[in-house]
Amino acid sequence: MTEILIRGAKILAVDAAHGTEPFDGDILIEGATIRAIGPQLSAGPDAQIIEGRGKLVMPGLVNSHTHSSETFFRGRYQGMPLEIWLLYAYPLLMNGAIGERLLYLRSLLLAMESLKNGVTTFCDDFFDPPKHDLDRLGTVFRAYDDVGIRANVSSAVMNIHTLDALPFAREVMPQNLQDQLDFGPPITADAYMDYCKSAFSSLHGKAGRLNFMIAPSAPQRCTRDLLLACYDLARDKAVPFHTHVLETKTQAVTGHEIYGKSLIAYMADLGVLGRNTTIAHSVWVSDDDMRLMGEAGVSIAHNAVSNQKLGAGISPIRRLLDAGVTVGLGTDGVCSNDTSRIFDVMRVAGLIHSVSGPDYSKWVTADEIVRMATIGGARSAMLEQVTGSLEVGKAADLLILNLRNYPFMPLNNVAKHLVYSENGSSIETVMVAGRIVMQAGKLTTVDEDAIFDEIAELVPVHLAEHAELEKRNAVFEPVMAEIHRRSMLQDIGLNRYQGDLPAWPGKN
Ligand SMILES: [Zn+2]
Structure with a gap:
């Protein structure tokens, strides 16, 4: 079975023990599954080694x-x-x-x-x-x-x-x-x-x-x-x-x-x-x-x-x-x-x-x-036994992010960087069930250029047909607008346009 060892990375496991607190360590992947997480792990002679220094490994x-x-x-x-x-x-x-x-x-x-x-x-x-x-x-x-x-x-x-x-x-x-x-x-x-x-x-x-x-x-x-x-x-x-x-x-x-x-x-x-x-x-x-x-x-x-x-x-x-x-x-x-x-x-x-x-x-x-x-x-998704955190026995669904990139420069708090700074531009490698599906910014499983070409060739006709369909359906718009208007005017004691603020004055 193929082995992959990610060595010396910063790991955000989102498991019960660590939550969103990162730690340094290695991750050993065997086939589709995470086999070990910890310091100084060893792997077989044929294992693929991914150097994790300066990288963040997190759940997909x-x-x-x-x-x-x-x-x-x-x-x-x-x-x-x-x-x-x-x-x-x-x-x-x-x-x-x-x-x-x-x-x-x-x-x-x-x-x-x-x-x-x-x-x-x-x-x-x-x-x-x-x-x-x-x-x-x-x-x-x-x-x-x-x-x-x-x-x-x-x-x-x-x-x-x-x-x-x-x-x-x-x-x-x-x-x-x-x-x-x-x-x-x-x-x-x-x-x-x-x-x-x-x-x-x-x-x-x-x-x-x-x-x-x-x-x-x-x-x-x-x-x-x-x-x-x-x-x-x-x-x-x-x-x-x-x-x-x-x-x-x-x-x-x-x-x-x-x-x-x-x-x-x-x-x-x-x-x-x-x-x-x-x-x-x-x-x-x-x-x-x-x-x-x-x-x-x-x-x-x-x-x-x-x-x-x-x-x-x-x-x-x-x-x-x-x-x-x-x-x-x-x-x-x-x-x-x-x-x-x-x-x-x-x-x-x-x-x-x-x-x-x-x-x-x-x-x-x-x-x-x-x-x-x-x-x-x-x-x-009822898949919490399978994915969503980095834990031994779970599927190796993970991302490797380059920390030497603007969203993390300089590094303060990983979770805050991920939410307020990162936009996906630091992702280098994506793995699903132990298979590397994206590497160095390129999908490994499909030819992106060929798919883009095919979409550019085939989809415009479909969109032109859809535009015709939109015209035919526009006749219903005044009806839907009236349903929307009447619904807006109904007092149901809730307002979600300003979050949890009271809806109509004096109510809720
Ligand atoms: Zn939906």
């Missing part, structure tokens, strides 16, 4: 929430709240499914950018209408297998008509527009379970690092029987039940309009909050919601950049942490971000909670952010 970053379906839409949108942005990024009136090669390239590009920027694991909740297809899921798995990333992958499911998952939609939208939105019979819980079970038997566990997870898009977009079936299967297979909850104020209003309670309370009553539940966003949660989430042991993916891009608000991270919720960091898709760099999310998340209130004892610290980006993310 975990992106807790992204959507590869958005990869080609980077740099395309601005100035729209989620409900309007969705019209263009995920049009109601659709074309046919994207071609097989583009599907592969779209997934591959996201993984390439992720690895180059230190993300060794991501949770990809891609959307691939009009149907769930095992071959196409296999194409996405193949892209991640080829490039060498670790991933939880799913194709998001929903089976409630969009207009029935939004407040005021049926009354606001003219009938002639509603008539255009005939999506045919929605997928049943049984049919989706059949698809998931096939995915588990044919793709789950591929290459020892690619898993299938279960991703009902959102509680208001799925029937009760579908949510329950998804939850039971996720528990049975020990994978995440990965969903979107309370990203926007419109969604907060949705819960009260449709179920007469918050979406979190609805999920709790249904019995789908638990260890397997990973909630993307969690911006518009109340104190009662947070208590339920903490008691149930759920995780959230905190998408600090995306939440600002779409004007969703600021998630109350300190109160979620206090409630016992696990927090990971996510980029969300690259058309609400517009990168897949977790280092950017670390910096934004490290700063934005300081405007949540004047009590500076509650501000989020760099140590906490580093944990969210590593072990917290791993836990949210």
Whole structure:
């Protein structure tokens, strides 16, 4: 079995013993696994030696929430709240499914950018209408297998008509527009379970690092029987039940309009909050919601950049942490971000909670952010036994950073440099499961130039088609704007536009 010895490095293990306090030592990797960490380790005569002096070795970053379906839409949108942005990024009136090669390239590009920027694991909740297809899921798995990333992958499911998952939609939208939105019979819980079970038997566990997870898009977009079936299967297979909850104020209003309670309370009553539940966003949660989430042991993916891009608000991270919720960091898709760099999310998340209130004892610290980006993310992906920290027996998913670089010059406190200074430019080597996938700034697994050439050749036609689709969907924009406006005017006793500051004067 191949051996790699990293010698004399500064190590940020993020394990129970050291946390984010670095120490000097060696790391011995055997095959895919970390075999030893300590001073003066020895290796066999054939071991590859990596000189660690002047380098920082840290766990690979975990992106807790992204959507590869958005990869080609980077740099395309601005100035729209989620409900309007969705019209263009995920049009109601659709074309046919994207071609097989583009599907592969779209997934591959996201993984390439992720690895180059230190993300060794991501949770990809891609959307691939009009149907769930095992071959196409296999194409996405193949892209991640080829490039060498670790991933939880799913194709998001929903089976409630969009207009029935939004407040005021049926009354606001003219009938002639509603008539255009005939999506045919929605997928049943049984049919989706059949698809998931096939995915588990044919793709789950591929290459020892690619898993299938279960991703009902959102509680208001799925029937009760579908949510329950998804939850039971996720528990049975020990994978995440990965969903979107309370990203926007419109969604907060949705819960009260449709179920007469918050979406979190609805999920709790249904019995789908638990260890397997990973909630993307969690911006518009109340104190009662947070208590339920903490008691149930759920995780959230905190998408600090995306939440600002779409004007969703600021998630109350300190109160979620206090409630016992696990927090990971996510980029969300690259058309609400517009990168897949977790280092950017670390910096934004490290700063934005300081405007949540004047009590500076509650501000989020760099140590906490580093944990969210590593072990917290791993836990949210149900992979904390595998990755997220440097520990003997865990996978060798790690980054080697050059400390002789501007973000660390001169060296003060490693965690603070990582959150407030580093942007990924110091990453020299990226390893996933003991395999070096990036070295000296170049991916070793794919030919980046060739992929860029192919994207430049094939994608413009796809984007031109998408531009036509955007024009057709623009007819719905006034309706979505009105839904957004009405939702903004509703007093639900919460405000997340200024973090934890009281919402309406005299309330909350
Ligand atoms: Zn998302």
